[in-house]
Structure formats: structure tokens, C-alpha cells
Amino acid sequence: MNRILAVAEYIFKQSFRNRILNVLIIFAVFAAMFSLAISELAQEAEVKMVMDFGLFAIGLFAFLTLVLSMTIQIFEETELKTLMVVMVKPIRRSEYLIGKYFGVIATVLMNLLVMTAVVMLVVGLKGGDPWDIKMVTSILYSYMGICVLAAVAILLSTVSTTVPSWVIYLLFIYVLGHLTVHLKNLVKDSAGAAVKAVVDFIYYVVPNLELFNLGDKLNSLSGIFEAKYLGLVFGYGVLYIVVSLAAACLIFDEKEF
């Protein structure tokens, strides 16, 4: 456990040593502040617009932080060969991978907390409730979605050979993850069994990110924010992370450098 935490701490510090990440945080804060300007145009719906834009910015910049932070790690491991240095240390490969995962999600969490504080401040300034339970839940589940995506990113990093291919795979998963529910519905009445089988495969294998996207249903009066749904999605997220990391560890253990 100590070794995992040591790796996580190293990855976390390494991410913040890189100035690009700092710029991203500043940019993210500016984006949240930009929602103030947008809301000025939205007569009588300012609070809604600040929340919508803020949640969008939080989700997008959390994803960008994940991509950037992982890109830096993969680049350093493969191009600068820092992985070789780690491999000769008394640490298991799976411990290194899990530590890397926790380091990355801690980096994203830092960014997300800064963004959340700014969005809450802006919502408060606009006369809304900064502790709106639906907004806070949406942010928490947005982070959960990013944690799932981070586990997939770790898994992809064990099978990708170059940084660009890894980025393309992850972007593809990000978009597809939001579309699986819609794809499944689209082929529901379709006659082609082969098409249905392909969509079913995608639906069960690709993370269903739409389940975590509560910001999309912030104004919904239906039961999306009920404990049953939230519990199910949380359980799904945790299992997806465990399965992805376990698969990544199995592949990484067999990998030859």
C-alpha cells in the first residue's frame, strides 16, 4: 500500500511540476468566470446558465486534465524511458499501475475542486444556492465518470504503442461512451441481428458515460437524482474501475520492454 501511495504522490507532484497543467487550471478558472459574462445575456435564467456552463466547463476541463496528465506520463515513460528506472526498483508492476491511477485521479480532483469553488462562487454571486444538492451531486458524478475514464486510459496505455494512438483511442471512447445509450435505442427496432450484436457489444464493453452525466438532467423532475439510481451508477462505476485496472495489471505484467 505504501508503495502504491508513493507512486501516486510522485505522479501527482510530477503533474504539478509541469507548467502546462498549471496553465490549464488558470484557463479552467477563466472559463468558469466566463459563465458570468454569458449569464448577463440570459435574462431571468442567469443562475441556470451559470450552472449549465459551469458544469460543462468542469466536465470538459477535468477530461482535458486527465488527457494532458496521462500524456505527460506516457511520454516520459516511453520516450524518456523513465519506466525502466521504476522497473528496477522493488515494486510490483501492478502496484506501479494502480499508484499511477491514483496519482492521475488526484491531479484531476485538484483541478475539479478549484473549478467547483469558482462555479459555486459565481452561482452565489448570481443569487443561486451554491450548495444546490443537484449541482453538487452532478459534479460528484462527473468526477466519478472521469475516474472510470481514467481507468480506461490506464488500460489503453498498456496496449497502445504511441502517445497519439492512445489519445485517439481515448477520445473515441469518450464520445462513444456518451452515445451507447442512444445507439442501443437507435437499433432497437432495427431488423439486422448483426448490427444489434455489434451495438450490444459496444454498449456493454465501452463505459456508459451517459449514466454519470447528471448535469444533462439538472432540471429534470424525474427520479434521476434518487438514491436507487445514484447507488446503481456508483456501483457500476466502481466495478468498471476495478475490472479495467485488473485487466490493465494482467496485460502490464506480461508486457516485455
Next chain:
Amino acid sequence: MLKRTALYFAINAAFAIMCVMNFVATNDLTKTQPAWYFLSRHSYGNFGQIAAVSFGYRPLLADVDYISMLQYYGDPSGSADGHKAMLGYLKAITDAEPDFTFAYTYGAAILAFNLKRYDEAISVIQKGISFNPSFWKLRFYMGAIIYSKKGDTLKLTGVLEEALKFSDHPAIIERMLGNIYEISRTPDEAALYWLNTLKTTKDAETRKYSEERLKNIIAAGRLKYPEAILKRL
């Protein structure tokens, strides 16, 4: 070897549970969403909608449409054709986000009370009710529009007064009720209403409008007790 087999088995078991959870959660999600939520075979025509779905953020699309509608409504050149495109804008907003209840009440109020297009206003409210059946205030606005269409000022006033009790009413209701008071009540009552609105409204435009109406009533010299109003001003 045994350890590895056990791990494979555990991963498969976890994956199976995960699939079931995904299926159940998706069912929970989809049964609470209206038909618009899903991309259809006709969605390819609406690039904005596909892009918003792909990146997981439809409300932002609705917000952009809402701002476009406000700009269109505020543009004097649109008055020439009586802002005919208003219904189209409202359709786009509520297609992107059918839970945007304020868009229904605000849009229907403009269509009915400002543009006098009652049937369009009713269709907007009906769409709102179909997607948000538990949002009872929409039925309330429906009543106000029907009374307004029938010219039943007394009942309309009662409904609008009730609407004002809720903090999330559109500001147009405040202006409309004030205008009705000016016709149906004494100048002192109308002035008192505008004075209260001036102090309590959250909308800058309504604040300005209330001030103007109040000044007009005072300038007309029809107040019975002007000192009561001036003292509170």
C-alpha cells in the same frame, strides 16, 4: 497459475455484474426521459444536437438557443413581422432541453400577453406539460392564457396574482399585472403596486418599467393620496 485463473474468473464475474448494473441503470435512466432524449434517424439533420449529445451536454445548446431567442425578441427589426419566428425558437430550446420549464412559461407569456398569439402559447404550454407533467405551474399558466384569450380580466388578475407568489415567475407577469391594475383599479392602488414591484423585482427591465409607470401616474396628478406613495418612494 491458480492465482491467475482465479483473477480471470473474478474479472469475468465482476464484468457480468457490471453489465447487469449497466442494463438496470440504463432502463432507469431511459424510462424517465422523453422521446427527444434519444437520437433518431432524423437527428442527422441537427448537427448541434448530435454534437451536444456526443460531448454530453444538451442544456448548453438550449441555453444558446435561449439567448438567441432573447436577442431576436429584443431586435426591433423582428417587430415588422410580429416576431413570427418566436415559436420556432421555443421549439428549438425545448427540443434540446424539455426540462427547461422557465422557457415554457416565459415563451408562452410573451406569445400570449405581448404578441397575442394565444394558440401558439397554448401549444408551448401543452408541450411543457407533456414533458413535465408534475410541474403544476404550467397548468396554472395555461389558465391565465385561456382567461386572457377570453378577455376575462377578473379571473386573469386572480391567476396572475397567484403566480406572483412564486419566486420563479417570469418578470413579464409583474409588468402585465401592473398594466391590468392601471386599467381596473384606482391610480393609488396601481401606484402602490408599481412601487412594490420597483422594490422587489429581480429583473432590471421590469425595475426600469415600474419606475417609468410610477412617474407617469404621479405626473398625471390622479393620485388621491400622493404623499403616501412619495413617503415610501
